[in-house]
Amino acid sequence: MTIKGTELIQAMEVWAPKHMAMEKDRIGLQVGEPDEEVKGVLVALDVTEAVVDEAIRMGANWIVAHHAIIFRPLKDLRTDRPAGRMYAKLLTHKINVFIAHTNLDAAEGGVNDVMCDLLGIKDREVLLPTNRPSYHKIVVFIPDSHHEKVLTAMCEAGAGAIGDYSHCTFNLEGTGTFLPGAGSDPYIGKQGELAKVSEVRLETIVSTEVRESVIQAMKNAHPYEEVAYDMYPLDLQGKVVGIGRVGSLPSTMTLQELAEKMKTAYRLTGLRMVGEPDHLVNRVAVLGGSGGGYYREALSQGADVYITGDLDHHTVMDAKAEGLTLLDPGHHAEELVLETVKDRLQKMLPSVQVEVTTVDTNPFTFV
Incomplete structure (x- = not known):
C-alpha cells in the first residue's frame, strides 16, 4: 500500500494542529513535496548532517523533526560548508523534512x-x-457518487476533529432538488428541468482556525457548480490549549x-x-x-x-x-517525546517503517 506524504502530515496535524503553534513559528513541510511517497520515516529532535546520513542508510525519505531545519534566513547554499552540504544531501536523495514544534509542545x-x-x-x-478554539457546525449536501471524496477532503483539512478522534461526521441520505437556470452548467440535470438527486447530508464540526480551509477543500472536491452548504455558530468552546x-x-x-x-x-x-x-x-x-x-x-x-x-x-x-x-x-530534554512521535506515526501508518534517530544531537556534555 502506497502512503503519500499528505497522509503522514495529516497524521501529525490531527495530533498537533497548526493552529496550536505560536505565532510565526516555523512548522510544517520545510523540504520536499507533500505528495512524495513515504518509504520510511526517521524521527529526530534536530536535523543535522549525521541525521540525514542515517536516514539515507535506513532508506527513509521522510524526517519528522521538532526543531526547524530552516530557522534563520539562509544566506547561501554553498555545498563546501556544513549547512549547504546537508541540504544538498536532502535534495539529492529526495528526503522530505516535516517540522512539528510549538504545536507539538502544546498538543x-x-x-x-x-x-x-x-x-x-x-x-x-x-x-x-x-488559544481556546470556538466551533461551527458545517452541513453540506453531496451526491452519492462524491460522498466519500468530499468527506475525506473536509476531514483532511481539519473538520471533524474531536479530541484524539478525527473524521467525526454524521451522514443522512435523502433527495435533493434544484432547477438549473439560464447560464448554468450543471453537473447533473439540464437547464430548465427540475432535477431530483439522491444526496447525502453530511454534517460535522469545524474550528474557527480551519473553517476557511475546510470550506475550500469541500468546494474543490464537490462536483456541483454551486455547492449547497450551511454554517452554524455553536455555543461551544474547545479546551484551552497552550x-x-x-x-x-x-x-x-x-x-x-x-x-x-x-x-x-x-x-x-x-x-x-x-x-x-x-x-x-x-x-x-x-x-x-x-x-x-x-x-x-x-x-x-x-x-x-x-x-x-x-x-x-x-x-x-x-x-x-x-x-x-x-x-x-537543558533544551535537549525535549527528545523525550521522540518515542511517542514514533509510536503515533507507526499506529497511523502501519505499513511504513518508523524509527527514532540514534544520533545524539545534544551539543552539550557534562564534564
Missing part, C-alpha cells in the same frame, strides 16, 4: 505532557494559554529529591538547580525547551519549582529573588 500527549508523565505530575493545567503545564507531584518532596528523580526519569548525567536543596516542593511548572521568559507565569499559577531549559543568569537571579526554585535539564 495533548506532546512534549510537555511526556515530561510531566515521567515525573508523575497530575491535575495538570496549561501554563501559557495561547505551551507548558503546571500540576502537582504525587507527594511533596525536597528540591534535591525532585532533581534526583528528574536525572533518572529524563536520562540525564546532570542538571542545573537553583534553590536550597531541602526546600519543599509540590506544585510544578514544566515547559520543554527554552522557557526562561515565562517564569512569571509559573509564579502566577502557584508553582513551587519551574522546570525548563536554557536559563540565563539574569532570568535566574530575578526568578530566585521572587522566591521561585528552578531545575534546568
Whole structure:
C-alpha cells in the first residue's frame, strides 16, 4: 500500500494542529513535496548532517523533526560548508523534512505532557494559554457518487476533529432538488428541468482556525457548480490549549529529591538547580525547551519549582529573588517525546517503517 506524504502530515496535524503553534513559528513541510511517497520515516529532535546520513542508510525519505531545519534566513547554499552540504544531501536523495514544534509542545500527549508523565505530575493545567478554539457546525449536501471524496477532503483539512478522534461526521441520505437556470452548467440535470438527486447530508464540526480551509477543500472536491452548504455558530468552546503545564507531584518532596528523580526519569548525567536543596516542593511548572521568559507565569499559577531549559543568569537571579526554585535539564530534554512521535506515526501508518534517530544531537556534555 502506497502512503503519500499528505497522509503522514495529516497524521501529525490531527495530533498537533497548526493552529496550536505560536505565532510565526516555523512548522510544517520545510523540504520536499507533500505528495512524495513515504518509504520510511526517521524521527529526530534536530536535523543535522549525521541525521540525514542515517536516514539515507535506513532508506527513509521522510524526517519528522521538532526543531526547524530552516530557522534563520539562509544566506547561501554553498555545498563546501556544513549547512549547504546537508541540504544538498536532502535534495539529492529526495528526503522530505516535516517540522512539528510549538504545536507539538502544546498538543495533548506532546512534549510537555511526556515530561510531566515521567515525573508523575497530575491535575495538570496549561501554563501559557495561547488559544481556546470556538466551533461551527458545517452541513453540506453531496451526491452519492462524491460522498466519500468530499468527506475525506473536509476531514483532511481539519473538520471533524474531536479530541484524539478525527473524521467525526454524521451522514443522512435523502433527495435533493434544484432547477438549473439560464447560464448554468450543471453537473447533473439540464437547464430548465427540475432535477431530483439522491444526496447525502453530511454534517460535522469545524474550528474557527480551519473553517476557511475546510470550506475550500469541500468546494474543490464537490462536483456541483454551486455547492449547497450551511454554517452554524455553536455555543461551544474547545479546551484551552497552550505551551507548558503546571500540576502537582504525587507527594511533596525536597528540591534535591525532585532533581534526583528528574536525572533518572529524563536520562540525564546532570542538571542545573537553583534553590536550597531541602526546600519543599509540590506544585510544578514544566515547559520543554527554552522557557526562561515565562517564569512569571509559573509564579502566577502557584508553582513551587519551574522546570525548563536554557536559563540565563539574569532570568535566574530575578526568578530566585521572587522566591521561585528552578531545575534546568537543558533544551535537549525535549527528545523525550521522540518515542511517542514514533509510536503515533507507526499506529497511523502501519505499513511504513518508523524509527527514532540514534544520533545524539545534544551539543552539550557534562564534564
